[in-house]
Every structure is written in structure tokens, then in C-alpha cells.
Amino acid sequence: MSGLSFLTTRLETALGWGRKFSLFHYPFITACCGMEYMSAACAHFDIDRFGAGLTRFSPRQADLLLVVGTVPHKLGPVLRTVYDQMLEPKWVIAFGACAVSGGIYQNYAVVQGIDRIVPVDIYIPGCPPRPEMVLDGLLKLQDKIQHQKQDWRWARKS
């Protein structure tokens, strides 16, 4: 590396690189998947290795919404408000079978998949998903962030 005195990149690539390794996540935890989230977030599996270790307990400071657990219709407006409070750019992970599709709760009370309320980037199935699957989902999200069109402030929006 001593001979390397300059580096060229594209702004898009640099932005994507910066964004994918500085995901501040907001855990929207409503059910037992939260245990698996804690396991993924703590030292054994250590989500911090991938730059997503900073949990923010305010949606205004977060750019990754982790919807962990069952979302009933009663909670729907709350989830929508939390999503709307987050600043752009923002991403959403549906964590666990209930958030993905309603899971075992195919009844009057539960929203059959949170993608009916907020747009979802990554779906992590499982009841609950293993922490390895969570990390895999996170890596897939990072890949998506790196390769998506970066939304930057002075770009003209179409």
C-alpha cells in the first residue's frame, strides 16, 4: 500500500460504501423474535462487525428500520408513523415470519406482512430466524445499498 498515493472512485460508489457500513438501526420489536435480535446484536454474533452496531432508540436518528415480530392492525398506524419519522435515505428489514407474512397468525388481528404498510427491502424468514440468517440478510442489504442508485441531496429528483 505504500506505493498507493491516490485513489479514484465514483461518487455513487463512495456514497454506497459509506452508507452500507454505517447503518444506524431502530429496532421496532413487538414479539419473541426480539430475543433473536438481541442475540444477533450482542457479542456472540456481533452485528457491529458489519457496521450496524449502533442502535438508535429514536427513528429520527436511524436509517435502518428493523421490524422484529408480529404487527397487529392495532399497531399499524404506529409502524407507519415510525417509518415516516425516519430521514432519507432509509431501509426496512422484515425480521421473522410474522413481519414477513403474518406467520402463523392468519387471523383478524394481524397484518399479513408489513410490506402492506411500509416498503420492505430485505425479508428474513424464520420463526425465529437464526442470528446467522440475520447477518446474511444484513449482508444482502449492504449489497443492495452498494449497488442501488444513491439518493443524494443535490441530485435532481425525477
Place this chain on the structure above:
Amino acid sequence: MGQEILIEAIRAKLGPAVEGIADSYGDLVLILRPEAVRSALAALREMPFDYAVLLDLTCVDFAAGQGRLELVYHLYSLSRNVRLRLKASLPAADPAVETLVGLWKNAEWLEREVFDMFGVRFEGHPYLRRLLTYEGFEGHPLRKTYPWRLGQPRLPLKDDV
């Protein structure tokens, strides 16, 4: 108090309020007339029966066609360490029963839940409002006549599923 003596004492105290007596795994079950529920439970709460704790109050919907609701009360006596279950059948069309608020404070939320889920009207309840579902929810979801997958969203959903 032995079981026979207890049954005798209950029959003597409650009289025609008791429609039947059964046994469930060693615990006594009384079938009550619905209009006598409150007076019967008030009597059972006092000595010598001393069923001081209202453990649970719930409801069951039997047979969608006939539509009979059955209220179930669970009582517990701390001094004698025994349980008692009471049941009362109600018509599904307009189920109503007297409230237990005033006897037990926890009956307030238990009755609100039964009202929410089954639509049983508890007369004399100070604040009979839905407990688990939300304002604007229509129907009573644990009734057998309720379409069990019919959600009632509070905001417009993306309906591509």
C-alpha cells in the same frame, strides 16, 4: 368442609339459582341461571364458602348455528385452598348479565375483554368499552359467526397479496 357437605351448603344458600352440579377433575362446577349470577357469586364470596378471589372470567361460543354463549367464572378460596367453576348460558342474540364490578375490582377489565371479544353486555359496568381491539372495530372477533380472517385495518393497506 367435605365435598357433600359443601354441595349441601351451596344448595341451601343459593337454592334455585343452581341449575346443575358437575365435577371436573376433582373441582366443583356449578351451572347457574344467568339472572342469578351476581347474587350467587356475592354469596359464595362470603363465609363459610370464602371464595375470595376471582381468578378468571371468560366466555365460550358453542355451536355457530344455535349460537349459545357460555360465561365461565373461576373462583378460588385462599382459606380452604379450593377452586370453583361457575357457568351460565346466554342467548347469542342479546347476551346480558349483571356486572361483578363492586364485588371484585379485577372484574372490570375481565368483563371489558369478554364484551370486546363476545359482545356480552355487563349491566351496571361503569366503563364498558373495548379492551383489546380498537375504537371503530366492528363485531366481536371470538364469536363463531365472525369471519375469522377479516382484518379491520386502521390505515389503507397496500393490497397486492
